[in-house]
Amino acid sequence: MTTPSTPQPRSHIREIPAYVPGKPPTPRPDLVTYKLSSNENPYPPLPGVVDAARGAVDLMNRYPDMGNATLYAGLAARLGVPVEDLAAGTGSVALIYQLLAAFCDPGDEVVYAWRSFEAYPIAVTSAGAVSVQVPLTDDARHDLDAMAAAITDRTKVVIVCTPNNPTGPSVTQTELDAFLATVPPHVVVVVDEAYLEFVRMPDAVDGLATYRAHPNVVLFRTFSKAYGLAGFRVGYAVAHSEIAAALRAVSLPFGVSAVAQVAAVASLEAESALLERVDALVAERDRVGAALREVGWDVPEAQGNFFWFALGERTAEFAAACDEAGIVVRPFAGEGCRVSVGEPEANDRLVEVAARFA
Template sequence: MAHPQPRSSVAAIPAYVPGKPSTPREGLTTYKLSSNENPYPPLPGVVEAAHGAVSVMNRYPDMGNSALYAALSARLGVPVTHLAAGTGSVALIYQLLTAFCEPGDEVVHAWRSFEAYPIAITTAAAVSVPVPVAADGRHDLDAMAAAITDRTRVVLVCTPNNPTGPAVTQSDLDAFLARVPEHVLVVVDEAYLEFVRMDDAVDGVATYARHPNVVLFRTFSKAYGLAGFRVGYAVAHDPVAAALRAVSLPFGVSHVAQAAAIASLENEAALLERVDALVAERDRVVAGLADAGWTVPEPQGNFVWFGLGPRTPELTAVAEAAGITVRPFAGEGVRVSIGEPEANDRLLQLARELRP
């Protein structure tokens, strides 16, 4: 019997594998280190702002995100018309590909990189062009530039790269952009921007200002600890930002999410203290792993990467037995978020017990 059929590309969409929640264990506190979440509770004032927004849940949210755009404009020093919001930065990936890719257009991106990239590309009926990361987990920008063809419409640069950890330098990004045709959009995906501590770090706002074909993606999910509220934003020149807003889901970013994001921006000093604490824990974990004989790619996000290949299930199982849930990528490696000090201590203990 005949029945309705989805587009042929729908069947080819890879499944998104979310971070597995921790499994409760009697007598043992378990920790979820599989989703790169901020382990700290909401910032002071954020819960109160969210509660205030809940009191008018019978009303639609501001579809124009006007108060959020005003706060971001003041914080970043960019025009309001250069902003576009979405339900997390992942939604902006879908919006951008919907707005700029015809079926069959190519999208160049590093791999392994953010798991949603090939999903969103296939959903848009575009063609994924993955370029392997270097042995140290870094983007191979020379190879990515060489992969651009006359069918390329978008290039995705994830910095710091999820899940491997290293970030792109400003010098390397500038050299790469000089090789990218002006009609090709370059997304600088900065979901983990606040955790970067390195020389020659990318200045995303200055970079977008110099290049009309550069768009920044940022999120409140990671450093700001609003993962459950789903709010991200793009910074781009007028034509790009307008296109992102045109294809966005009406009323997509809830009133509660907008209020929480604005309150988070107002409490940025407290945020940066927490980020500094997480970065200090990250550095402690990396030093402890080195003492145990492990070498991991330079982490600039709130996670570390174990490129274990076929040994991936081994570390995953040992971590689960120790009460910490990690994020395995079958046949490639394991990503472990930086969490509470006790969780990080357990990671270091099992790292000492396992041989690299």
């Protein structure tokens, strides 16, 4: 065996796909531009949240609370769960890495729908595990029967993203219950609820009841979307204490900053006002969805704060047309575009562009 002349990373590192973030709009002198590429909440944080964060900045010379004690206490009270059943991370995406690090040996399998959140294959490959991607149904929903059939003796983790990013539909509680009845008890099932607060549908998943009923279920949630703290990176998991402890054990020490912790706690205290904004976004989502259908689009059921346009080879053309109209969307080459619900003016421009492509 030849010894390399330079340091070499582990072999699977070269196989990690790149994460493509939503790009910001280019400022234009003739037009107000809008970013609809990252599923961000277009409303700024509430004044009380901003004031709390500013107060924490005065203590930036001190390390954050590594135990997230105040945040855990606030979440435990809000959710009605023991503190021992919580684990925080720098956004829910960090929790994916933590869970795979805690439960997957090299070569173990992770089953998830595809297309879904693009961080999944990145995190799985980073852990040295193997992705088992199960195609979505024709209406862009999870095929839970096919996912159950994909579980093997090598499966350690299954991920259910609901609502599914980037396509929009959610699974129902009935569907999830039937699926969980088929999953071996030693397999961890992640219910990724990053867009939980936007769901408005019959038989919606009750994540907390599901976690209480199934010791192998983990909920992933975030302050980035509905709560508007995307720039501060705060996510959390709810799981039975043994799984939560494993997530905390592999977490980055001092990962959630002091400012982020304070802002998250203040957001919990201001939750009723924040969720009024979510209701407004949902109403705007429904308005835009109706307008898209009127101009000829059959978009998948949107239960998050975004729409999915299955464009295939026209994806780049559609993204370019949106860019020309002053709105930046998130293209997935050869598949389609995800477009966030933003300001009404931005959404109206989206409908105008979509009408030309219907």
